[in-house]
Amino acid sequence: MAAISSLSLKTPTKIQSLTKTHYAIPLNLPFSCRSKSKRTGSIGSRIRIRCGLLIEPDGGKLVELFVEESQRELKREDALKLPKIKLTKIDLEWVHVLSEGWASPLKGFMREDEFLQTLHFNSIRLEDGSVVNMSVPIVLAIDDSQKNLIGGSSSVALVDDENTPIAILSDIEIYKHNKEERIARTWGTTAPGLPYVDEAITHSGNWLIGGDLKVIDPVKYNDGLDRFRLSPAELRDEFTRRNADAVFAFQLRNPVHNGHALLMTDTRRRLLEMGYKNPVLLLHPLGGYTKADDVPLHWRMKQHEKVLEDGVLDPETTVVSIFPSPMHYAGPTEVQWHAKARINAGANFYIVGRDPAGMSHPLEKRDLYDADHGKKVLSMAPGLERLNILPFRVAAYDKTKNGMAFFDPSRPQDFIFISGTKMRTLAKNNENPPDGFMCPGGWKVLVEYYDSLAAAENGRVAEPVPS
């Protein structure tokens, strides 16, 4: 992964020069915007003032929930004296999400008022009366014994598998975790077999604990991909550095084919036509929990790298980064979260596809959600009025052009639709898609991934490391 190894945006206190890569391009811009930011050298106390051209974060200011560097040792010692809550892998992903402000203005795991507003209204009213979107509960479950352990303490330490303190949750509130109601209102079904529910809810505790979060050390995964996990603040810096006057976000959790590339290129063209001078693409694969039959993050990043090497997307106007959220597969409810989080990262345009965050119904032979509902719900969602929704134009394989093209309903006979299922079947069988569907390097990664699966006895390798 040589082409991306030179990216080093994750040092918060100084701006390093960046070599030219597909991922982040240094431009010699005047830093007039940045001079408005108050920086004291620690992440926790950064207050970012809106830079002219980027959309404001929800609530007006990006919330970062890090303990100041000088206070970390002290907080680590404090944490050792507090009742401990052990975090699951998904809990830790949410700690990551919260700490970097993707869910701004949330200041920690939801208290009951925030949880109820999320479930009923997909939005939260702030003290000044304004409304921000918030469609997916970001909550921390505990069981009876943990609740008893906490007793009357107003703070708890959140610890990892090895009891290392990760964060402190203070001014806590413990309230009932009605799982059935949470599931029904979030997914619109309670059918058994929803991946996130099976993974993170069914066996979780009957209580939720909310409070103010302070993370002692920024969350790292040490999986070789941390350098791609740019925070909203870092992305905003990057967009500002590139002098972007429009940022269009493309959420994905699948391999990129040339139809996607066409869409992204065409979107930039349309934005230029609209009068923007420098629209920048945020190509933003989801990096948190995904279901077992999705292509794992490592393989996807490898595939994205090949696609970008192929030159299908312009590196000057593309930023690739990992979105750390876990996946709910909650369709129209979740697509709002995906869009809202990207506002916080500076995106003012959001590309929405057919059936976003959708999946098959776990019991019935149909899609769980109407394919058009995601787009419709997103376009009407409270708190997202500032965001421009760009509906995905349908691309298909055009036999007359030997490549992907926008579907032309006047000559349907010329087009072949290659669904995700079809694509997976081809890759699994080591067959090739039609020329021009995906760059050969990217396709090779997919075939390698499915080979590695087949090689494993049980047919499933949870997270194989790419060669």
Place this chain on the structure above:
Amino acid sequence: MAAISSLSLKTPTKIQSLTKTHYAIPLNLPFSCRSKSKRTGSIGSRIRIRCGLLIEPDGGKLVELFVEESQRELKREDALKLPKIKLTKIDLEWVHVLSEGWASPLKGFMREDEFLQTLHFNSIRLEDGSVVNMSVPIVLAIDDSQKNLIGGSSSVALVDDENTPIAILSDIEIYKHNKEERIARTWGTTAPGLPYVDEAITHSGNWLIGGDLKVIDPVKYNDGLDRFRLSPAELRDEFTRRNADAVFAFQLRNPVHNGHALLMTDTRRRLLEMGYKNPVLLLHPLGGYTKADDVPLHWRMKQHEKVLEDGVLDPETTVVSIFPSPMHYAGPTEVQWHAKARINAGANFYIVGRDPAGMSHPLEKRDLYDADHGKKVLSMAPGLERLNILPFRVAAYDKTKNGMAFFDPSRPQDFIFISGTKMRTLAKNNENPPDGFMCPGGWKVLVEYYDSLAAAENGRVAEPVPS
């Protein structure tokens, strides 16, 4: 029911003098407010301009969906030529609700945009960007054969059991009725046994039809209670006539006991203390569909009459009327509808009790909703910011006073809590509650009702007419 027979508010074109009753009191008020209203003699074209003291209807103006009187014959003939949709009893109740503007600014059964916003946001954004609350889907289901029958017609006739045209739905939109998703998002459960679901959804069609509603003749039930079914416009007239400067609504679907009366009297006292000069109570029993083990409307009205005759509530400051909506038993979701509809009727204060619109979980041994969630959700609900929420103070039987009093936690031993279940058990067994729990006349009605049930062979009489 002599005491209420003299009420005759239902003539829209002239104001009749009213004899003094518990239900509506004529006051000699200057009609300055009324003179601002544009009246042309027909209901359909009435435009009511807000009278100074009453809260504005949602969307700024009360929507009434009646065909003008002069056009009725014509519309009836038109309707006969249109594809016909037969209305169920509950459909007809919704036609009634919509036609009188309880759901203002809705102009008919929901189209998909309104349906989706209701399910996901419990609110609808209007063209001017403002938001009104709308938590319960008001939809009309049709099946495949009805959909085929409609074909390409842009309007349909809504007819009763005898094929008499009731209304026309025009500029129609037909969209999928995903029952599971509707139920999950409205009730927060999909457990079998939800009364409204069993009654109105499970066996309904797989399509919903929305459009603009025009009702040919105002809906009447001819059950002797129509005169108590005051529309929002008529209630507003009544409040204006009484010179009310605050209207506090009390939704109920149960017999009134002295604890309720204490609460209502105390609420008025508190409003006077707040500086209001003439707070008026809207005692507003729900008149639409209720589940089989609720006390039927006729018996409840008879019971309310006895309670009022007993002088527990001041007739000068109380308006009793029937709210025509069917009941969902959807807890925190439904309480918003109950409150919102009362804004349209002129109420700016809403009394909310413990577990409003709640019921037992149909499968599990617990209440379906957290008893506090209704109040919390209501207080945070989008579009209800203008409404003042008055939490129900807990009243119980005070043994030291031989009557209902607000519970005093410093002397719990002095109080007896008489639950609805306990009350029903006593009445069924022809036993008396403690003196002062309910006026004897009101209690007698309850006992009579349960006697009539016991007399029926199957133990249930759907809607027995009170003696």
